[in-house]
Every structure is written in C-alpha cells, then in structure tokens.
Amino acid sequence: MSLAILSKPAFRDFVARLLADYRVAGPVAHNGSFIFDEIRDPSELHMDYPTTLLPPKKFLLPIREVLFRFKRQDGGVLQAPPETPPTVLLGVHTCDLHAIQLLDTVFSSGHYDIHYVNRRKKTLIVSIECLGPCDEHSFCKSMGTLTADEGYDLHLTDLGDQYAVDVGTQAGKELLEKYASAKPADKEDVQRLNAVISAKWPRFSYRLDFDVSELPSVLELGMKSPLWEELGQRCLACAACTNVCPTCFCFDVKDEVELNLVDGQRVRQWDSCQLDEFATVAGGHNFRASRALRQRHRFMRKGKYILDAHKHLGCVGCGRCARACIVDITPVGVFNELYRQQQAGS
Amino acid sequence: MSANGKPKIAFFDFTSCEGCQLTVIDSLQDHPELLNAVEIVQFREAMSEKGEDYQIAFIEGSCTRQSDEARLKAIREQADIVVALGACAHLAGVNALKSLHPLEEVRKYVYGDKWDWYETYDARPIEAVIPVDFAIPGCPIDRNEFIAVVKALLLGKKPPIPDYPVCVECRLKENICMYTKGKVCLGPVTRAGCGAICPTYGSSCEACRGFISNPNQDSIKDVLAEAGLSVEEIINIYTMFTTYQVREKLLQKG
DSSP, X not given: OEEEEEEHHHHHHHHHHHHHHSXXXXXXXXXTEEEEEEOSSGGGBOTTOXXXXXXXXXXXXXXXXXXXXXXXXXXXXXXXXXOOOOEEEEEEOXXXXXXXXXXXXXXXXXXXXXXXXXHHHTEEEEEEXXXXXXXTTOOHHHHTXXXXXXXXXXXXXXOSSEEEEEEOSHHHHHHHHHHOOOEEOOHHHHHHHHHHHHHHGGGSOOOSSSOGGGHHHHHHHTTTOTHHHHHXXXXXXXXXXXXXXXSOOOXXXXXXXXXXXXXXXXXXXEOOTTSTTTTBOTTSOBTTOSHHHHHHHHHHIIIIIHHHHHSSOSOOOOOHHHHHOTTOOOHHHHHHHHHHHHHHHO | OOTTSOOEEEEEEOBSOXXXXXXXXXXXXXXXXXXXXXXXXXXXXXXXXXXXXXXXXXXXXXXXXXXXXXXXXXXXXXXSEEEEESHHHHHOGGGGGGGGSOHHHHHHHHHGGXXXXXXXXXXXXXXXXXXXXXXXXXXXXXXXXXXXXXXXXXXXXXXXXXXXXXXXXXXXXXXXXXXXXXXXXXXXXXXXXXXXXXXXXXXXXXXXXXXXXXXXXXXXXXXXXXXXXXXXXXHHHHTTTTHHHHHHHHXXXX
C-alpha cells in the first residue's frame, strides 16, 4: 500500500504503546534459543532472531485450547471459553507468514473453524524480512517463501538504524498511524531498501535440485520408492517434525471433567500423523500402522496433497523439522533423493 | 460403595520408597475435592484407620518376596479394580536391577552375614502375580495424572494414559532437545504423561514410565551408539527401569 520509515527508537516506542492496548507477542530468547512469547517490555524482543523452536502458529492455533465448558446435567449447559485478547504478532518471518496464509485458507474453507477464525480476526501481524539464512537447514529460497507480497498488516525490513515499514492492510495503516511516529519514505529510503533487498538474495542458496513446481510430480512418481521403507526404519515416530511444523494443523479433541464429575470442558490439542494411534479407528484398525507409511503420508501432505486441496504448498522451507529430527530425516534430503532416483531410473 | 454413595478406595505398599503415595498426598493439596469424590478406607502412609471393604485398590511397590503374593491375591480378591501405582508396581522398576546378579551375592551385599535372615526373590511387577486393570506409570507418578485416572475410573472410562513418546510433551514445552545439547535421552521411546519433567529441568529421560507400545528399538540403539555409547552403556541406560521387561523379552526369544 505504502512505505514508511520507523527509526529503531521509534520502533521501541511503537511496541511500548502497543502493549497498553494489545497482547503483544514476538521472538524472545529462551534457553540459548528463541521462542515466540508474550512480552511485557520492548527490550525482550530479539527482532534479529534466526528461527524459533515452535512457529508463531501457536498464537492462532494454541497447543491446547478450551473449545467450550459444559455441565453433565441440566441438559448440559454450554459456556463459551474466554475470548482471546486483541493481539499483535511481531517479527514473523516470511516462511511463517506463508504458513499462516495456508492455515487461514484451511480453517476458513470447508469446515469453518470459528475458534481459529475469531482468533485470527483479532490478530495483527507485523512481519520482518530475513536478510540472511537462519542456518543450514532452511530452504526458503527453493520453496518461494524468502519474501512475501501479502499476508501481513505491516512488514519490516531492517535498514540498520531504521526499519522500512511496508503497509499491507488498512488495519496495519491504522495501527501505524495510531501507535507509531513513522515518516513517509522518500526517494532515498526507497533506494536504500532496494539495495538491502537486492543484496540479500545471493546470501541464500537454492537447496532443491529441481524447481519447486516439479515437487508434486516428484512425490507422485515417488509413491513406490524404497526410500519410505528406509525412513520407516530410522524414524522414531516421536512427532518432533510435525510438532515444530508451521503448517501442520491436525488436532485431537477430548472432554475433561472436574472431580465433581459434573463440570467439564472440551479441549483440543495438537496431534501428529506420526504417532501410532493417529490413524487407529474404532475397532482397533490402524490404516497407517507402519512408520514408513506415516512418513510417506507426511511428505505427500507437505508437497502434494495440501497443494491439491488448498492451493498452497504444505511446506514453507523453514527447516524446523530438519533441525528437530534426531535421526536426520529432512525434507531437502527426501525430496532430492526421490528426484535423484527418478533421474537415475528414467 | 459406602452409605454416602462414594466409592471406597485403598492404598497398599510393597517394595518401594513410598514416593508415589506421597505424591498422592501431594495431589490433595491441589485437589482437596478428591475427598468429596471418594472415601479412602485404608492408606497406611496417611491415616491409621483400616477398612477392608474397598472397591478400588492402588498398589505401590514391586513384589519381591514369595510371602507378598498372598497379600496381593487377597487385595485382588476384594477389589473390583486394581491399579498399579508407579514404576515399582508397574514395571518392577529399579528393584529388578538385582536380578542382573546372582541372588545370594545380592543378599550378602545388602545384609552382610545376616543375609539368610531376610526372605527375598527376583523383583517383579504386580501383574506378574495378579491381574492388574490399569497402571499409573512413573517414578514417582505424576500427581495430575493420578487425579485424571481417578476421574476416569469414577466415570467408568479407561484411564487416559498416553501411548506416545515423551518427545511430544518435550517439544511442545519448547525445551532444547537433549541430543542438541550433546546428551542422550530415552524420550523418543518412553511413554509420555509426565509433561517431560526431567528434560524440562535439564535431566535426560530414563524411561521410568516404561516404553511406548511400539518403540523403534533398533533405531534408538543406533542413535545411542552414534552418540558414542558402548554396548554396555546402552544396556545400562536402557534397563534402569525396565530390566524386568527386557529380561522377559529375552527369555521369550530364548
């Protein structure tokens, strides 16, 4: 929409003012790493963080949330859970921004998920451009997520002593006007921004051995690859890969009651297709009983099924699953190996 | 059922440190309403009264003496539901480590020249002696899980004991993986439900809750070997709490 300039001290003031009216979350230091967490003071923020353990998804689809409260008597009186406060999510990287766009599509189409959508409507996203790769595991450039044209309310680019602020939505514009002392970007600022953006691209490398547009067909042709069996032998089915994934959205729902056995609540919490029980149905049959089938399912979802269903790739190249896997099962490794096998076989 | 309609429950202990019963007492601090939901008729750790008309028996400790068997069978005879409370009752736990050595040697090490005054045999989980309906794993048990199990039993439901690995809870807590820290950990094969309490406070998981139903044993052994552990070290870490299960499995295989 438009471009503004916010000095670093002005950014701190912006965040401090937001804290008066919003729940503000962003990247903070945690045990030698970084996590998205609610902040109380702008000084907690680490806007130059490499990546986080869990993605910012947890502020839109909480790890565990109460859907409603009930009573096991008097016709089961239902009571809605407390509403999420208006929230500003700061410092979201563009890989995670692409993932949130996918989640928005998933939860607002088909079965309209009122819990997600209500929370999303109350969340403003201030994303930030990555100027260098976070580590050797990310492959955003190959996945086309190294930058984003939409999905944010405000988007920051670090220009050293100031941020260039791209205004993405009307809500973002109003947020900036109300809470920040920004100045409109002049010609020089735009030139500086362009220079920073041009300089960043060569710092990232392409890590897939083929163009991402070929990924769905690479996976489809790889359905019967012996690779899946090999992955199944190594996979510990610990679900680290799906639990750290910004695009995974599967959940389980269960009822919990108090000790009076009358008051209770229905909760949902993240689930994982990698766990033994995930595809076990009534009667005890498990239609993905082997780890090999579950790994294949996971990668098919990431590179093909989700794209077919929702027009967004199910993988954004953030590299979190590769970092988390104890036995070194990585999307880049899997996708490239399938491609190699197909090249060798053709 | 007592006159007030509350189910009667009782606690028993065999060879154990009684830490699981202490955890039950501890859970009352957060959930005093437990006492409105059940009537405790026997609990040596916490009260003097001894009622014998219980419906649910929680048993802590492993069976380590022939003479314990009759008492266990009497409890089974009385109770509608028997729950193994904690690793000693559930798995035989650390008590089973003595079975790695000749029994006479162990008895002499512990009791010196009075070794034959004290009766003992290889430690076993209580399900090796009597049928057990449910187990609450852990060394000690998790207090919240204890309450969740009581609630499920009162509702006539199967207790919600997870059958997925500790890693699930650990990752969702945003802990740094022990393997990332250069340590080894049995989280990937160990049953969750503890909230990954050990890794959360900086210690590796030692599988006190036993293994999940379908652990990838070959892969975890490779992971431990790649981390530089010798075969002996792998066996030691792997059998801290599961000596009884690992031995039984080996005996089945011949």
